[in-house]
Amino acid sequence: MRVVLPATWRADLMAGAVVAVLLIPQSLAYAMLAGLPPQVGLYASLLPLLAYAALGSSPVLGLGPVAVLALMIAQALGQLPPEVGPVAGALVLAAEVGGVLALAALLRLDALASLLSVPALRGFETGATLMIAAGQLPVLLGSRAAGFTLPDLIASAPQGGWRPVSAAWGAVAVLLLMGARRLPSRTLARLAPLLLLVAAMVVSAFTPAAQGVAQVGALPTLALPLGLPMLDPAVWWQLLPSAALVGLMGFVSSLAVSESLAQRRGEKLSPAAEMRGLAAANLAAALSGGMPVAGSFSRSILLHEAGSRSRWSLVFVAVFMGGAMLMLAGPLAHLPKPVLAATILVAVLGGFSLRPYREAWAYARAEGLLMVAVTVAVLGWSIAAALAIGVVGSVALLIQRTAQPHVARIGRVPGTQHYRNVERYAVECMPEVVGLRVDESLVFTNARGLADAVLARVREHRERVGEPRRVLMLMAPVNHIDVSGLTALQDLHHTLAAEGLRLEFSEVKGPVLDRLKAVGWLEKHDVSLYLSHHDGIQAGEHALRPSLADHDAPGQL
Template identity: 85%
Template sequence: MKHSWRADLIAGAVVAVLLIPQSLAYAMLAGLPPQVGLYASLLPLLAYAALGSSPVLGLGPVAVLALMIAQALSGLPAGVTPEAGALVLAAEIGALMALAALLRLDALSSLLSVPALRGFENGATLMIAASQLPVLLGSAAAGFTLPDLARTAMTGGWGLSSTVWGAVALALLLMSRRMGLPLLARLAPLLLLLGAMALSAFTPAAQGVAQVGALPTLALPLGLPSLDRALWLQLLPSAALVALMAFVSSFAVSESLAQRRGEKLLPAAELRGLAAANLVAAVSGGMPVAGSFSRSILLHEAGSRTRWTLVFVAAFMALAMLLLAGPLAHLPKPVLAATIVVAVLGGFTLRHYAEAWRYARAEGLLMAAVSTTVLLWSAGAALALGVVGSIALLIQRTAQPHVARLGRVPGTQHYRNVERYAVECQPEVVGLRIDESLVFTNARGLVDAVLARVQEHRERVGAPARVLLLMAPVNHIDVSGLTALQELRAALAAEGLRLELSEVKGPVLDRLRAVGWLEAQDVSLYLSHHEGMQAGEHALRPSLADMDAPGQL
């Protein structure tokens, strides 16, 4: 226990160093005062530590969510401040996550496929970097899409002093990363901010450069968010998208690290923890929070053992609030923008696009389309496209069930695809393998797929008397799938063929027996496919497979 506390304390100190500049920067990115990022890094961490399940999820403000928050708050009604809107957004996100946890909807993490998630994150990364260019250059241009930035850039100039500050900050941060000293790279953003604040406060070097400005007293503004019904309704669609992205991205990070550490992650607990964190942010002056990949990796590498690490992170953040209240007023905004650009671009890569394109072009196109939508339209539209595209590709892949014709590998009891192996087939029985669960998305294609394989067998091997379906890959049969099986039995009976099943999984068999389906349809059942094939075995004929070496099943 003593070593665990020591490890958690050290990990908390390391991550707090990174979280301080990120909290300030991501609040600014979301169009919020810097102190809001600090508030979001205090009590929300304690709430997750109490209810979450991952000891290494680096909770707090996140760059991708900051972009979505900024877009959500861009059309607030007159008289509503961004801070008030952020509190309502955090409350709605927390409430939606809590409802999902109550209804056990943690499977929502599957709504966004990996290509869609990576496409969104890469697109948001580029857009975040692009949105900081005007700040680095001292330009009045602004916007959350490339067309908006280009349009406003035509009417605004740039400032030499701001450009110099931004360029120097970028150079120092990049240099710290390339020196090969991990500790220096982690400390560099904080050291840069401290140095820039000191230089700006005690020298005239920052004259003419936009600064963060005087902050209010950094005391937690505890209280309920606005209860304006119209405001809640206006932000609800954006809150749903941000909540989905926050949960999916956070769960992906924590699950990946849990597998690496050999730990068990509880999806329902993750939902509860994230819900509590956002609800607490809504009543403590913060902004919506989620798990950060960079901070989570750092927690893992720093040796975090338990969720007490987040408690220590919050304690160090509280100390930072007390120490930084005055100096933050002198922080040049170009320096803060530089820390954002370097932080987000550090995780950007084109490799994922190339890999997805080579492996599955449709998913590669989805990834590119989601990224493009973030850049040209909006983060919300891109996330919606990612969800719809992921579901559409799933339906497209499962719309036609894959049915393989099987033959026996000579001298064995193993049966493989005749198109991939040199196997032997029996004339009087067609051995087939159903490679999908039979559900409403593919049920209509079952009869045609099986009859096509039967005709192929008839032409190449001989006239069969029965069709034996190997059902081992079938994990589920819904009512549509059951109806398709009945239609298949009738279609085969019309051709004088008998339908038989082998190796039906227990849960599937339980459902069939519960309704007496096998008896009612007069369908034989075999424990093994080999047993079913031998039930009417005659002379074996080799298949026409033109592949002698084993391949994929």
């Protein structure tokens, strides 16, 4: 069977070569960060990329081992009994992540990405970044201190000790990597981690400079180990909650990366296809000796900047990774661990910034607090607790924001047919009609508060303008009315009727109007409908009267 390459294969080939250079050291480093042998990271960078290329939709998603998932994987594998090896556990975890995502894709649950709000996601990623950096310091210093949270790490530090020679290797590596970031050539800057690893292996193998420094050690022959993961039900059951969290985090972060780049490139992205592609990639990792994988922001940006035009670039990345496997088995044994730790440290801290916290605090303090809470939970509690806080906090803030529908009293901007909030604009109001604007969909979370919100605005109108006979509700912002919302409208109609007021609608959207007509709601309750709010206002007979707005000049809508 002949393989036909696309017309863009040259651009994809170049992009694949560039990203493979970055993926080689990251695959090794993130596997060891997860507590796995370095070759597992290489295995996770072969067949999973081909699986995603077949089923995914983004031409620039840099798939493979990622730092945040590596930390989650390490915590999950740390809970297994000693008789279950970390490699066997990683294969089970990858299979479960793939299975969870495949089931979610089958049930069309790609909307699960919305469970984790942007503040929660950023708080989690920042906390994981800091924890990863803190966790690499003992390796950098030659210390035996270890832990998945800051309290554990600090508690083990006095017994861990440190080795000056390891610290020297690590410090030099960090300085070289930081200096490489300032190089005028972007190509050299990207090659720096790989060149450093090669140089460290050469120096370690042929000079006594690395004596007393921990090294990666001898690796088995790098041959792709195809086969099924272990089928112990107890292990599968124990890892299932962690797999669900890893799957959720992997999908949310990958989708965020691919969607942002798709918007930048003017391309369309299918969240359902992204979920299928990520599921296939993790299942492929489970069958080929790998670890759970997801999209990397740094590699995705690199694919985009290197000119990737299609998912064939991932195929070429896998080809280059396969070639690297054939050449790395021997040299990797001499790689000093402090140098590998330095590449992780510099890579993860390169994107660290406090700016998202400042922006979130200035814009919405509740979301800023959620971001901080998730970060603190990652550092001081656990990954699972942090994700739970992020999801629950995001949902709680949503419910809190929508528990009371926002209903604005509106009047006409003089000399126009535009209607704005009386509290923000100098407008004119007609005594006989209360103009209201409902600013959100009417659903079960806010329906109970509709009548109270409307009656409060009616009382304001009576006190400031005059005695009304009609309540005209501008419904343009309402995108959906569920059964709870419909019941709330019926209760509102009865409440207004008891006060001698007639309920009327203007500018109802087509899908909402279709549902109301399907049950004959407008006819049943004798509710008038106007094509525009201005038409509804003009249906009255009295002249406009200036409102008692507190502002003399137009404000913001």
